[in-house]
Amino acid sequence: MSMIFGVPLAVLSGQLLIGFINGAFYALLSLGLAIIFGLLKIINFAHGAMYMLGALVTVVLFNTLGVNYWVALFLAPLLVGAFGVLIEYFLLRRIAGQDHIYSLLLTFGVALIIQGVLTNIYGVSGLRYAMPDMFKGGFKLDFMFLPYYRAWVIVVALLVCFGTWFVIEKTKLGAYLRAGTEDSQLMQGFGINVPLLVSLTYGFGVALAAFAGVLAAPIYSVTPGMGANTLIVVFAVVVIGGMGSIGGAIITGILMGVIEGLTKTFYPPASSAVIFLVMVVVLMFRPAGLFGKEA
């Protein structure tokens, strides 16, 4: 068997694929953060909590009302997005125009509240969520067993990512959005309800996080704390990509998934630190990230 640095090629291919899948997942999470920062200049430290809410809502909807996976895939992001709109309307709006740092602190506080309250209700052991029947099993590739569900994750995550990118960067709606958030007075003059646009944008950003949460529910342990550490990693991804760059967030997300996957193969203990190392190095050479514009 051919080997690369002592690792069989087959194992390496598997790791690359897995890294790519995780990367697509990171891309989905970073995308929401990048939209919220890029368009609204809000540093959303509640993004991890929103991801967790997406997963938790999926489980709770199933347990109480029997809502199945496919419905949850739409319903959970919708509910969490609506919750996001409320947070924007009642809290974030009050500090609009202040230093970005305040939005970080405010959303950090919001995340602590959400996590703490849900811990007291649901505990920390995790909630059970069964894999939908149609995803049981997987493809037997030459180099690995690829569960159907992971294949689905990569397809749907990439679709949503590129769809969102397309809408914001290439359509009229996206142009309104970018213009409305950049020069709100002008757009208000055109008769566009800018405050509503801002609320909806925030709601959409967190809905993306919740969507990632629904995707996570069958494969990860669903606990109120599940977003806390993911948040820091996803933030690093967005910073490496260039805060506010939507395409940058997607590409960097995938890239970081692959780099993390390779680290898990060659030096596993460093796999949680490697992204931060990359971030420090990238920012030394490109102060605004890989795809960001220097202010």
Place this chain on the structure above:
Amino acid sequence: MSQSFDSSNVRKAILDQQKSQDRRKMLLNGVLLLLLLAAPFAMYPVFLMKILCFALFAVAFNLLFGFTGLLSFGHAAFLASGGYTTGYLLSNYSGLTTEMGIIAGTLVATLLGLAFALLSIRRQGIYFAMVTLALAQLVYFFFVQSAFTGGEDGMHGIPRGHLFGLIDLSDNMNMYYFVLTVFIACYLLVQRIVSSPYGQVLKAIKQNEPRAVSLGYNVDRYKTLAFVISAALAGLAGSMKSVVFQLASLNDAHWHMSGEVILMTLVGGMGTLLGPVIGATFVVNIEYQLSQGPLRDWVDPILGGIFVLTVLAFRSGIVGEIQKFMRKNLG
């Protein structure tokens, strides 16, 4: 004629006002000092020392955040590196006197601060916060991996030893007055820095960095120095804390600790001298009281609520709001 008459009158009025403000400030500081000196007779000394250590940590952080306008999200790294270094040295080299261990811990934090500053100081705003966070995560990773820290078990049984080889610090009262002396010295140092010409430049950088650059200041040098001093004081706080508690743990290195010091500074009042001290006292107390009371399962959400409330309603913090009130009502 009349003009000069007016201006001298105004100047006199301003001077009078300043004098009365200074007098008020001195009085306040005097009262606080007396309270701090008497405190261990009324309250539990180890708990007071914890407050002082965190107050120093917050004062250090505020020098950077409140006076220079740089939000570091990685200050836990300095607190922890100071604590671990001091703990390791005092546990393994019995010839070392306590203050030598503390100085060594502070020194390591200072050097780490310099390294952080070199890598991060040119970044702006949120990028600066994120680079410091990333660097602190790398430091955390190092501490988790290293055998000398004891991993998640922590480092235990650090001897308090003798100050200058003479004063027995295992006595809580001796330890308290030592920590208090160090704290006051550092507080005065920061006060001095802030009111010095150097401090004025820092404030100018905070208010308008491009203007400071155009005035010919080497802004990066000023910011680097502020960062290093801040890291040194944070490390000193960590070193003393490890001696007080006779332990050092990963909690001090975790990014939540970097968040907590922001909370302390914000609640107390960023950019004020006394703010971080009040903020640290408030947060440490609230956490302690809540964790024992009927709300003990709800500490985190309550802290989160304080965060939200402070940002929304009291952005200038306890001390800032009081100052505003005084200015409005007492002139």
Place this chain on the structure above:
Amino acid sequence: MTMTKKLLTSAVASALMVGGAQAAISDNTVKIGYLADMSGTYRDLAGPNGLKALEMAVKDFGGTVNGTKIEIVSADDRNNPDSSSSTVRRWVENDNVDMVAGLVASSVTIAVSKILEENDRLGIVSGSAASSITNEHCTPNHIHYVYDTYPLANGTASAVVQEGGKSWYLMTADYAFGHALEADVTRVVEANGGEIVGSVRHPFPTQDFSSFVLQAQASGADVVGLANAGSDTTNAITTASEFGVTQAGQTLAALLLFLTDVHALGANTAQGIQLTTGWYWDMNDDTRAWSDRFMEETGVRPTMVHAGIYSSTLHYLNAVAAAGTDDAQTVRKQMIDTPINDMFATDGRIREDGRMVHDMYLAEVKTPAESKNEWDLYKILRTIPADEAYRPLSESKCKLVTN
């Protein structure tokens, strides 16, 4: 042996002295402090429900010891040794707390045990896993009651190897607890004629285990051993089930799983996993009766830690009653001298290093077909006798044993 005798005589002497001088209960109350993680990672295995178990014990004892009242205070440890130190110092120095119960995170337990030793009070550790607590960190002031990493590794690993699982791949959480488990498992596997063919140290905490599962599959090992805990273990098991690890013929062996974890996974995902436990709610009429009462109070079935908190508190109160004092060393001596026979343990005994040794159980998670309800999760495969389960005193580094 002579050392042991010396220790015993000194204990007896101090008991007599105290018994003669002040055979009374300090400040006319027996005060118990409950310190545990009430809001963080370890909340479910002890946490608020552990406090309920403690309260049940006090109530069952009658609420008073020889006429003096029993009081309970409690606090969240914040998983933080300095917050916990502040709390326990105030408890022992100001509030006159006689015994501290709960104790979960190892950093907290070690810090607290030092304070208890300084002030000569008792601690009963029910939640911590680290076997170092009664080894290099032992004190004459704390007792480790429910389990530790030694029997976890011993029970599961030796059973699995004996059933033919000769080659092992280990997934180890990369921190002290994981390293300790890994070392113990390696020793047991090799002693039983098996071998470790590979291992990976993953960061703590890790959410996505697919990369590590893939490596485990590529290793071709018979057994994939999980030397981690909590959400790391449940995530690893979920991913292993998704990637068809067991279907492909590999066995999963979890070294530390609590009932709450298995409940979270469900029989469907966790079926067939072998694990070692110190207690299970559905073992006999006694355990079932107590668990029913616990469930009425809390709505869930108890973990071994909950049961251990109840049992150890009763054992402590009985000892206080028998000794007629709450003096730490006298009570400890009484606790050591009395075997433990209750719903938790049969012939359990506390050794001089503070380790409570009792029978442990090798269990297998039931299949969905076997499981009658959501808490009907374990089949007990065999009993691991107390003497085989725990680290023998001859290997101990505890200062109470070695000198």
